[in-house]
Amino acid sequence: MPPTSEILTAERILEATEEVLRRHGPAKATVVDVARALGVSHGSVYRHFRTKAALREAVTKRWLDRTSERLAGIVTAEDRDPEQRLRDWLAALFAAKRHKAGDDPELFATYTVLVEELGGVVREHIADLTGQLTRIVAAGTETGAFRVTDPAAAARAVFQATGRFHDPCYAREWTAAGVDEEFTAVVDLLVRGLRG
Amino acid sequence: MPPTSEILTAERILEATEEVLRRHGPAKATVVDVARALGVSHGSVYRHFRTKAALREAVTKRWLDRTSERLAGIVTAEDRDPEQRLRDWLAALFAAKRHKAGDDPELFATYTVLVEELGGVVREHIADLTGQLTRIVAAGTETGAFRVTDPAAAARAVFQATGRFHDPCYAREWTAAGVDEEFTAVVDLLVRGLRG
DNA sequence: CGAATGACAGATTTCAATATCTGTCATTCC
DNA sequence: GGAATGACAGATATTGAAATCTGTCATTCG
Known part of the structure; x- marks a missing residue:
């Protein structure tokens, strides 16, 4: 039931990113925030997007x-x-x-x-x-x-x-x-x- | 001969302001800078322009x-x-x-x-x-x-x-x-x- | 074996103390 | 007397030390 149980896909990361951006704004949204929102380590996000810029x-x-x-x-x-x-x-x-x-x-x-x-x-x-x-x-x-x-x-x-x-x-x-x-x-x- | 000897007019203040703006940019240009450039106290500038915003x-x-x-x-x-x-x-x-x-x-x-x-x-x-x-x-x-x-x-x-x-x-x-x-x-x- | 982790170095950001600025006004100067 | 001054209070900006973040990678986990 928690999102943690689902497979981590690029699409799920993008959804979480948009949510984090909406909450924190472009200046304060961090990759760590995105990872936290998904219940994973930030290293996992970097598996799907090479850099923060690529994610943005x-x-x-x-x-x-x-x-x-x-x-x-x-x-x-x-x-x-x-x-x-x-x-x-x-x-x-x-x-x-x-x-x-x-x-x-x-x-x-x-x-x-x-x-x-x-x-x-x-x-x-x-x-x-x-x-x-x-x-x-x-x-x-x-x-x-x-x-x-x-x-x-x-x-x-x-x-x-x-x-x-x-x-x-x-x-x-x-x-x-x-x-x-x-x-x-x-x-x-x-x-x-x-x-x- | 130095600008100090001339009468302080609104026009001279505006010229100095433009020069200060060119040098320092909009964020760092201060009324004190303008006064310094003219060799007067900043109080004198306020005699011609009620506020910094009015000067800008x-x-x-x-x-x-x-x-x-x-x-x-x-x-x-x-x-x-x-x-x-x-x-x-x-x-x-x-x-x-x-x-x-x-x-x-x-x-x-x-x-x-x-x-x-x-x-x-x-x-x-x-x-x-x-x-x-x-x-x-x-x-x-x-x-x-x-x-x-x-x-x-x-x-x-x-x-x-x-x-x-x-x-x-x-x-x-x-x-x-x-x-x-x-x-x-x-x-x-x-x-x-x-x-x- | 491939996906996920977390410790790490260097870069960036935050925060609080310190310094500067804005706008006022009683005083000085000519 | 009118123009200029500079000390002052409150607001704003700067600074540098501490915290956080980015991106990597050796290691763990299933």
Whole structure:
């Protein structure tokens, strides 16, 4: 019944790590804490993750991937035209980030710190997201809804132009009044630009 | 001849403050340091600025205003059409920020920290900048170059959508390869959107 | 035999004492 | 008399010794 009796897997370590991060924050969360939470020695944790940095990286990647997976469904939603899919996707990204930031601010702040120290993981995540966006823009180009010469470049521009609504450095402004109108204004402007 | 012989003015205190900030950084710069640099007692500094926070605010406002003033000239450049003026203005804003960040990274980092703790000053500065943008967008609406219903809202959207190229939180990416192409891609997309 | 342990060295963090700073104001100086 | 000073109380920052953590590895355990 105690977790001690179960087999120690990487996944269980990641779960415990997230819990420790939520409790202690990024600065004070230690590998020893994680081991304590699992009822094992810290040496056992090092069997699954070579360094503390690797553990932090893995748990952050896991967290970012949860968002990517949610959005992936919108890319292939054939029941909506590309323009609507683009709007849905951007709105879903904004909503996902805003909920993460609003529901558990401690954990969000924690991951924001982690994300800053993990350049590679973030670049990969952003490449993943702009890849999804590219597929939507390309679909719109094919149907004639959008008129762009380079869907990938356009997707990158759209992603960067909406940074205010998904980049953690703006998180504190996501609760301000009127932010939804601002979001709509930016997205409308971008969609008009894509239509050419 | 020594600065001690000159009259102690708010401006001289602000100059000394900027120098102290450049040398010591935002965390270690003290009012005593400023007074020492001027060869006066720290009590004299408090005659001109009620608190340390007020001094930091004044020096930051001065720094931000230097950028606003440079850009104001572009708003009224009658020899260029509104679309070109918009492109010029955004490029000038990006160039100004990028140079500030590149030429004196220490001081830029310092002011970035100050800006973060001074919500009011920044809001005012942003209102100033979006006000300038609004005048350009409104001019374009009058000539028919742009088709927007609310120039102020459109200006705000353009400002927010270009955040990646003027918000200090992205400063570290302004030296990356390809950032100029990214800037052009975003501005092109926005201009197309304004043309409707 | 492979998984887990815990003692260990060196690096990092904590904590409490010590020093410095902020902001005030009675006094000095010109 | 108005500007400047410097002593002062309370708040904040620095410092270095002690505690904790990271990462390794010889040993134990099942």
